[in-house]
Amino acid sequence: MSNVVVVGGGPAGIRAACMLAAHRLRPVLLDEARNVGGQGYRAPSPGLRLDMDALMGGEAAKYHALQAAFASIRDQIEYRPGTLVWAIEGKTLHVATDEGSSTVSFDALILATGAMDRIMPLPGWTLPGVFALGGAQVSLKDQGCFIGRRVAFCGSSPLLNLAALQYRKLGADVVAVCDTTPLGAKVRAAPQLAAAPRTMMRGISYLTSLMRAGTPMLHGVTLLRIEGKSRVEAIIVRDCRGRERRFACDAVALGYGLKPEAQLAELAGAEMRFDATSRLWLPKIDADGRAGRSLYLAGDSVVIGGADAAEASGELAARAVLSDLGIVHARSVARGLRRRVFRLRRFQRALARAFVWPANRVKDLSDDVALCRCENVSVGEIRRAMDQALGPIEVNRVKAITRCGMGRCQGRVCGPALQELVASHAGIPIEAAGRLRVQAPVKPIPLSVARTLAE
């Protein structure tokens, strides 16, 4: 029997595993998290008295359905939680758990490794109390904790209003929602967003609920700085009329949409291509998620499509595996899924116009702003390195010289802003500035674990 391995226990990974299990392939499901659900559909940690129905509102049914689907296949798969895949060599995965290290071999590999927040730094963003927007939701769902008592939600993302509303519902003081995209851009994107009327209406209802509650809702703002001595005390923004406004707060949730966690795909040999809409390098796939021989990619780890696209693309990738193994499955269902994934991902492209990544903002950052959190590399250090005679204009060279992107996160956080900074400072298109290459281990591991690579 073929050995099919799925990496990631979110909506894409679970739906892929379900489809494979239905054809009695007994897939291996490796998940770095201790509980399935990924970030969006994650279950509260044990003992937490969190009403997920109230928190998730209209999306609660999907959350329950996904968790139930996993429960129903639990004994038909080999499920290994708490398992980090940190390197891929040929058809071998190097994995690390609390217990130690080992390898897992595969005939076919489905990567469904999800996404994380995309961040544009601003002065003060490394202060305690500033967290990624998705993280602000995770701390609530996973730990039942607010990131602070008085929270400002800042950046530009469809999740901004949703997270703010979830915080409000549970009793946090939402001091402001500061969206950097002008309202006019949202109005202009509306005709395309209307392609998914339910999603659009849901977005509008979040906005109106917050407005009714009296939460200051600002559009087209510039985030100037976060102030505080040893933790967040306020965020200062310039509103769309040019007025400077100060919101006292003890926490800031910051995010500009999501970016794929595509590191393992790249290590597995996926070809990376520049995507002009997101201004990110993304793995190249066919309509079913094939990225190479025996390599399949699904969910937000390929291109941001949201949870519904993740579920559909997970099943679709699993069906591609079945096809390639010569196993009979309903091709008509696959065709439907293909259309659905295409439509949902196209919708996300329209969203990118309503919630804009502030690419130009990097030019205005002062030299003292930290770009790389891990190694504390400032914007000025990067500019100075580039300004030297024969200074680098390619991100990997800049990384080698400044150590920006070389720290523990491997450029996950600073990467997108670094690419914008290098391109703008060199005066070249972003795709000409190159892309940060991935190295194993994709996340920190003890040296004792790394020995499997040498053996």
Add this chain to the structure above:
Amino acid sequence: MPRMGAASMDERPGLFVRAVDRDGGSIEFTIDGSPMTARAGDSLLAAILTNASLLRRLEFGGEPRAGFCLMGACQDCWVWLDDGRHVRACTTAAVAGLGVRTTPPALAEIRNV
């Protein structure tokens, strides 16, 4: 010189605020030697940040850090433990008796902070 991490924590409440309650009892642990209380089931990050306003001091410059992505990606929340381990707080469970260090134990000893 006072113990930097502990002193600043004694004066300040935590960053995180509990929105909902948890079943299960409380657990005792320490931050830089000072006794703290958390709840069984907490992540180490939640256990620390409901008590304190920082997780650690950055190796490059010593500024306070409290994590960022909260989902195991940014690696900003690694803390040192008294037993010598170095762990990512957001994906590690809080366990009774843990001793957390906001600075590397070896460095703290040498510098007497």
